[in-house]
Amino acid sequence: MNETIYIKNMVCNRCIASVIGVFNAENYTVETVELGKVTAIKGENSSIEKLEKALLKNGFEIIKNESDALVEQIKITLIQKIKLGETEDLFKVLAKEFGKTETSLSKLFSKHEGVTIEKYTIDLKVEKVKELIQLGQLNFSEIAYSLNYKTSSHLARQFKTITGLSMSDYKKLQDWGRKPLDKIV
Numbered sequence: 001m002n003e004t005i006y007i008k009n010m011v012c013n014r015c016i017a018s019v020i021g022v023f024n025a026e027n028y029t030v031e032t033v034e035l036g037k038v039t040a041i042k043g044e045n046s047s048i049e050k051l052e053k054a055l056l057k058n059g060f061e062i063i064k065n066e067s068d069a070l071v072e073q074i075k076i077t078l079i080q081k082i083k084l085g086e087t088e089d090l091f092k093v094l095a096k097e098f099g100k101t102e103t104s105l106s107k108l109f110s111k112h113e114g115v116t117i118e119k120y121t122i123d124l125k126v127e128k129v130k131e132l133i134q135l136g137q138l139n140f141s142e143i144a145y146s147l148n149y150k151t152s153s154h155l156a157r158q159f160k161t162i163t164g165l166s167m168s169d170y171k172k173l174q175d176w177g178r179k180p181l182d183k184i185v
Contacts, residue, residue, distance in 0.1 A: 001042075002031055002039050002041045003039070003040065003041075004037060004039045005037070005038050005039075005040065005051075005062060006036060006037055006062070006063035006068075006069040006072060007019060007036055007037070007038060007055065007060050007061065007062060007063065007072075008036070008061040008062075008063050008068070008072050009059055009061060010035045010036050010060065010076070011035065011075075011076065011079055016033055016034075016035065018058055018060075019033065019038060019055070020033055020038075022051070022054045022055055022058055022060070023038060023040050023051070025054065026050055026051045027042075027043035027044065027045060027046040028040040028041065028042055028043055028046055028051065029041040029043060035076045035079075035080070036063075036069075036072050036073055036076045048062070067108060067112065068112065070098065070108065071108060071109055071112045071113065073098070074094060074098070074105065074109055074117070075120070077093075077094060077097060078090065078094075078117070078120065078121055079124060081093065082121070082124050082125060082128055082147070083128070085147060085148065087121075087125070087147055087148040088148050090117075090121060091105075091106070091117070094117070105117065122158055122162065123162065125147055125155075125158070126158065126159055126162045126163065128147060129143055129147070129155065129167070130163075130170065133167060133170060133171050140152050140155070140156070140167050140168075143155065143167075144156075
């Protein structure tokens with residue numbers, strides 16, 4: 001019989017590959033996998049406790065309740081939307097996707113993560129800006145446009161507030177100091 005297991009800290013395709021490897025090593029047959037969620041069949045001599053320990057060694061964690069799973073899905077959705085440059089009306093997108101009010105999602109997220117969805121989203125955007133600066137393919141105005149900022153000065157102010165550096169100063173650094181997306185909250 002298959003079971004669905006929700007997993008914290010899965011934020012990219014490498015995470016998916018890593019989690020599949022752990023499930024296979026622990027004698028589970030993976031049927032479907034997406035960010036934050038695995039459907040698998042438990043094999044002989046496998047246990048959820050062993051699976052949980054193996055996942056923890058790789059920086060992942062089994063989510064055991066519905067509200068934690070919802071918060072993790074919100075984080076994954078935000079990461080994906082920012083990666084695609086789809087950052088307009090994120091609260092409305094989240095409310096529609098999860099069938100909850102904007103207020104209830106905001107309260108749940110703040111309670112679980114200790115920051116608002118807005119602050120988390122800004123932190124994700126700043127990390128995306130750092131990545132785009134490193135790549136050197138876009139100027140600052142193009143970066144702001146790609147993340148749906150109305151003006152590049154608005155982005156510049158947020159960037160400086162979060163990092164303590166202007167985007168120009170950041171670009172000159174040798175040590176980029178980027179955070180992994182799963183470590184933002």
